[in-house]
Amino acid sequence: MASDLRKTRFVCVSDTHNACPADGAFKLPKGDVLIHAGDLTRQGTFAELRKTFDWIEQADYEVKIVVAGNHDITLDPTFYNEHGLRFHNQNPQEPQACIDLIKKYSSITYLNHESTHVYLKKEDGPRTTFKVFGSPYSPATGLWAFGYPSEHASLLWDQIHLDTDIVITHTPPKYHCDESRHNGSLGCRTLRETLWRVRPSLAICGHVHEGRGAERIMWDLDCLNVKFKESATGYWTDPGLGLGNRKQSHLDLSAKSPAPLNSTESWINAFDVTNLDGPTETPGNRLPIQKSTHSLAWTPATSRPGTSISGESSEGNQFLVLDKASLITAQTQEDRLDAMSSKTVMPEHSASQSRASFEETQSRALEKISQVPEARRRLPLYASxxxxxxxxxxxxxxxxxxxxxxxxxLAGRGGRKETCVINAAIMASSWPYKFQDNKKYNKPIIVDIDLPVW
Structure with missing residues (x-):
């Protein structure tokens, strides 16, 4: 029931690479939960880790959740023992000492490819709860930590439990917030498929600096012919972008926003995509935001897809909805634009009737599942x-x-229809950073969602 849910504010960062608020690189806004999605350092030295965990420890949030990334090489002992001297031949580091250091920060939850339940307990806080999974892994490219070959991806990501509410991975999923300026789409295809199965509220990542931004994915749960299908994607327009812009990078997905999460009808019908003028590029942000002659506002739908909608812009919550069928195989930004140019009208969403029927069968489906031996139901999917x-x-x-x-x-999980993918990279410049002046920084991304009160 709505009365059992309460708005919870997440502040998301990633890829800080030794930058911190005290250096003036970015400011931390107020919130309930701070999430860091990896690449805490440049090369994972003890001193770098101590500096980063010090500022996270001092940050004023009830809960702080951290995962590592491919640059935090000492936190991957297997990798460091084999390749560490290539990075630190003058000053070798002790991986175990670095891991023990992290354990001393009692206010920080460090997740190393594992899950935990979080309970917000402050009397003046939301007092909500959620299950979170965090992982430092990313597809192996070059000589960096926590890399995995594509043939191991299924065994890795199938360890995300289906009841997970928040997924934090250093890598983005394929085709979502993962486009590099020179190397195309760098996300993990298997992770994207896993998100279809889990359908968490938020999937927070980093790794690809130019992919910084947010995308809302509506999952197609009805299609029998195409696996892991997406119905549509909404691309976020960040209200905080631009030099001298004092607005926060705020994304409101709570029930009080005009288009809350998992209420897809309220946002898929609110946009017209008949006039696409191409991508809007900003320093450090290659998110495929599209401009339209209409104001793409978070307002209740007043017309169906294919008709013009205009209105006042709602600060912080602008998305453009696109049919994903023609975009899912696009390898580059140019390919996406070609696909978009052939789509003049957003297709009518015709799944509502079948989805209603789907919801009506949930209790019967659960009864059918209950007939399966319990030992088999508990068998982890990766073991299968x-x-x-x-x-x-x-x-x-x-x-x-x-x-x-x-x-x-699917059974008993029809309410999970949508996931918001957030690439929270703070460092806008790409590796390697040859000169200090080349470093540019993004703002943290603030996300409001409704979570159950415990």
Whole structure:
């Protein structure tokens, strides 16, 4: 019930690479939870880690959650023992000492490819709860820590529990907030597929500095022919962008916003995409934001897709909705623009009737699941993969009663329809940083969502 939910504010950062508020690189806004999605340092030395964890420890948030990234090389002992001297041949580091250092910061929750339940307990806070998964891994490119080959991706990401509310990964998912200026889409395809199955409220990442921004994904849970399908994606216009702009980078997805999370009808119909003029580029941000002759405002829908909508801009919450079918295979920004140019009208959303029918079958589907032996239901999906027993219906939508869909991911979980992907990279410049003057910084991204009160 709505009365059991309460707005909770997340402040998201990533890829600070030794930068901190005390240096003037960025300012931390107020919030309930601080999340750092990795690349805390440049090369993971003990001194770098101590500086970073010191400012996080001092930050005024009830909960602070941190994962490492590929630059935090000492936090990956296996990698460092093999390659550490390539980075620190003059001053070798002790990985265990670095790991022990982190444990001393009692107010910081450090997640190393693991989950935890969070309970906000302050009397003057929201007193909400959520389950979070955090991981430092990213696809192996070059000689950096926490890398994995593509053939191991399924075993890795299937360890995210399906009841996870917030997913924090250093890598972005493929085609979402992952586009590099020179190297195309760098995200993980398997992680994107896993997000279809889990459908968390937020997927917070970093790694690709130019991908900084936010995208809202509406998942297609009905399609029987295309696996891991997305219905549409909304691209965020950051109100805090621009030199001298004092506005915060704020994204409100709570129930009091005009378009709350998981209420897709309120935002998919509120935009017209008949006039696309191409991407808007800003320093350090290659998010594919599209300009329109209409004001893309968070206002209640007054017309259907394909008709003009105008109105006052609602600060902080602007998205453009695009049909994902023609974009999912786009490799570059140019490919995306070509796909967009052929889409003059947003297709009518016709899944509402079948989705209503889907919701009506949930109790029957759960009853069917209860007939499966408990030991088998508890078997982790990655163990099934390892044993070669993986179902051919993985990632397939439809009605759970039919037996032709991804039963585990869909049954009883029809309320999870949408995920907001947030790339919170603070460092706008790309590696390597040859000169201090070349460093440019983004603002932290503030996200408001509703979570259950415990």
């Amino acid at each position: 993969l390892k044993n070669g027993n993986h179902s051919a219906t993985r990632g397939q939508g439809g009605c759970p009663l039919s037996g032709r869909c991804d039963l585990e991911a």
